[in-house]
Amino acid sequence: MEISSFDITGVKLLVPRHIGDERGYFAETFRADVFARECGDWIFVQDNESRSARSGTIRGLHFQSEPHTQGKLVRCTAGALFDVAVDIRQGSPTYGQWVGETLTPENGKQLWVPPGFAHGFCSLEPDTVICYKVTGYYSAECDKGLAWDDPAIGIVWPDVADPDTLSAKDRQQPRLADLPAYFSWSE
Numbered sequence: 504m505e506i507s508s509f510d511i512t513g514v515k516l517l518v519p520r521h522i523g524d525e526r527g528y529f530a531e532t533f534r535a536d537v538f539a540r541e542c543g544d545w546i547f548v549q550d551n552e553s554r555s556a557r558s559g560t561i562r563g564l565h566f567q568s569e570p571h572t573q574g575k576l577v578r579c580t581a582g583a584l585f586d587v588a589v590d591i592r593q594g595s596p597t598y599g600q601w602v603g604e605t606l607t608p609e610n611g612k613q614l615w616v617p618p619g620f621a622h623g624f625c626s627l628e629p630d631t632v633i634c635y636k637v638t639g640y641y642s643a644e645c646d647k648g649l650a651w652d653d654p655a656i657g658i659v660w661p662d663v664a665d666p667d668t669l670s671a672k673d674r675q676q677p678r679l680a681d682l683p684a685y686f687s688w689s690e
């Protein structure tokens with residue numbers, strides 16, 4: 504497993520090693536010991552999957568507030584997607600900044616999005632499937648969002664990103680400037 508960091512602390516990119524042979528490949532896609540060493544001692548309690556039928560489908564940006572915060576370990580098992588994490592930790596030196604990575608089944612990349620980040624993605628192909636492990640159970644009450652296209656954040660979405668695909672909820676998410684301080688920064 505290759506693991507790298509970004510300028511924004513906390514977010515990590517994990518790339519499992521594919522061991523190829525004549526049948527195809529084998530990969531360890533998750534190891535608790537490696538994950539704890541590199542990303543922290545989190546416990547995953549729920550696995551999620553969604554399929555986006557159309558290329559250009561945008562979901563997010565989403566996060567859960569206290570007491571049901573969630574870290575998310577994200578990967579793509581069909582199609583391709585552009586995955587984004589935005590730092591919303593009040594007081595963070597990188598508050599409002601974002602990272603984006605293209606995840607595909609072939610590149611095997613996984614993005615670790617810790618609590619304190621809003622998460623979203625755009626499908627790059629039809630029938631794209633995202634799978635993610637989360638460290639907290641779903642809570643409708645704590646399910647919160649942020650506008651995907653807030654110019655103050657300035658995410659550079661892929662050209663295929665189509666706002667017509669947004670859910671009713673995601674059409675009305677607040678901008679960063681209107682977001683309460685859900686998370687605070689600690690070194």
Ligand SMILES: Cc1cn([C@H]2C[C@H](O)[C@@H](COP(=O)(O)OP(=O)(O)O[C@H]3O[C@@H](C)C(=O)[C@@H](O)[C@H]3O)O2)c(=O)[nH]c1=O
Binds near residue numbers: 562563566575623641
């Ligand atoms: C997220 C979630 C949703 N649901 C339900 C609520 C609703 O009826 C239906 C669809 O929910 P949503 O519209 O919120 O689904 P979606 O827009 O795919 O939400 C997801 O977006 C990405 C970007 C994330 O980061 C995830 O954490 C999650 O918020 O599924 C659950 O039952 N459990 C869950 O964990």
